[in-house]
């Protein structure tokens with residue numbers, strides 16, 4: 570039986586050879602890192618792009634950015650904004666990009682406000698991206714084939730559960746790459762009931778509340794703590810802020826346009842981006858309509874218990890500190906060398922997204 574001892578080595582070698590350039594290095598042992606890192610090209614990250622000079626509304630579904638159908642290896646993920654930008658060529662169409670490319674794309678295509686774009690993009694990159702190659706994929710593609718052990722949950726793009734993504738029942742349109750017609754019909758139903766046939770902030774508040782109630786009633790593991798607590802509300806307002814044609818400026822999203830974005834990753838014909846930058850405006854409004862505090866079910870349905878340790882809307886700096894001290898430090902407990910350097914670079918970039926908000930920067934890996 571001696572030959573069996575070779576098996577782990579072979580499996581391990583296959584995994585190293587196949588390691589994708591955009592896969593996260595979080596949670597990988599030092600022994601494996603020593604084998605993987607020499608296969609990756611260390612890339613000095615570009616500085617976070619600044620704001621657009623011209624933020625006026627303009628045609629963005631233009632000749633230079635035609636929608637194209639997916640090719641077999643193109644990656645798409647849970648975010649309809651990024652999926653759409655990739656399918657129009659604002660991002661590389663294969664779905665693998667640098668953080669700087671993502672910031673440029675969300676600004677150019679949807680007029681996302683610069684500091685929010687920086688904050689969200691580096692948060693995602695720190696959790697799900699490859700900090701050595703400076704690449705992030707916008708979704709998950711099963712990266713390894715053959716006899717390898719299943720890849721860790723962090724390999725392959727915007728998929729790290731419990732960090733950004735909610736539970737299946739908590740996602741707008743299902744978990745998470747596949748458009749879910751049932752959930753879209755609920756979106757339509759609520760838009761008809763509360764928005765006169767459009768999706769607006771009133772609808773967003775009612776639909777978010779309904780989704781939370783359904784999750785509490787059906788998912789024993791339902792968790793709604795920071796950072797997911799924030800992203801749940803942010804995602805509810807993004808369609809209002811970014812998917813409404815910039816010539817309307819009325820914050821009422823047409824349902825045919827919504828289906829284009831969510832189902833087909835496609836801008837409506839002749840689509841104009843918003844007139845002026847947009848962020849997460851409206852989040853406070855939909856929270857206040859049904860103020861749910863952070864918490865989760867305690868192992869069975871209908872056992873929602875508050876979690877006073879989670880950041881909430883009154884403790885924004887705690888969101889930042891917990892994200893760095895707990896989420897990132899948890900993914901990378903003891904980084905060394907190039908990896909530690911890259912973490913510190915990207916933590917600095919991330920902090921630029923909230924610089925000026927009065928929060929103090931924290932340095933879990935020391936200061937270089």
Ligand code: HEM
Nearest residue numbers: 647648650675689693727733734735740741742804807811
């Ligand atoms: C700036 C970089 C961005 C990153 C890194 C990002 C990332 C994500 C991630 C990880 C999710 C999944 C959350 C989950 O499934 O629970 C998500 C959802 C979402 N994103 Fe983005 N996003 C970005 C920008 C945008 C923009 C510009 C828009 C709008 C134009 C947008 C609209 C949405 C919406 C509406 C959802 C909810 C989708 C659903 O639950 O079905 N995002 N985003």
Ligand SMILES: *[C@@H]1O[C@H](CO)[C@@H](O)[C@H](O)[C@H]1NC(C)=O
Nearest residue numbers: 737738743744749750751752
């Ligand atoms: C769509 O979402 C509903 C509600 O969460 C769920 O019951 C159903 O299984 C989902 N359908 C698919 C195809 O994922």
Ligand SMILES: *[C@@H]1O[C@H](CO)[C@@H](O)[C@H](O)[C@H]1NC(C)=O
Nearest residue numbers: 763764765769770771772820
């Ligand atoms: C949403 O639409 C409904 C129906 O037209 C309207 O009563 C409500 O005020 C709108 N809410 C917002 C925030 O625009």
Ligand SMILES: *[C@@H]1O[C@H](CO)[C@@H](O)[C@H](O)[C@H]1NC(C)=O
Nearest residue numbers: 625626627815816817844845
């Ligand atoms: C954008 O808003 C400005 C005022 O801030 C207005 O003058 C301009 O006409 C608007 N553009 C469009 C396309 O609606």
Ligand SMILES: *[C@@H]1O[C@H](CO)[C@@H](O)[C@H](O)[C@H]1NC(C)=O
Nearest residue numbers: 817818819820844845847850
């Ligand atoms: C467009 O909408 C934004 C956000 O609702 C508002 O701040 C701005 O004043 C509006 N601009 C025009 C020209 O109506």
Ligand SMILES: *[C@@H]1O[C@H](CO)[C@@H](O)[C@H](O)[C@H]1NC(C)=O
Nearest residue numbers: 887890891894931932933934
């Ligand atoms: C985060 O860690 C820093 C030390 O790196 C510490 O000063 C700070 O109090 C911590 N914050 C939280 C919320 O734990």
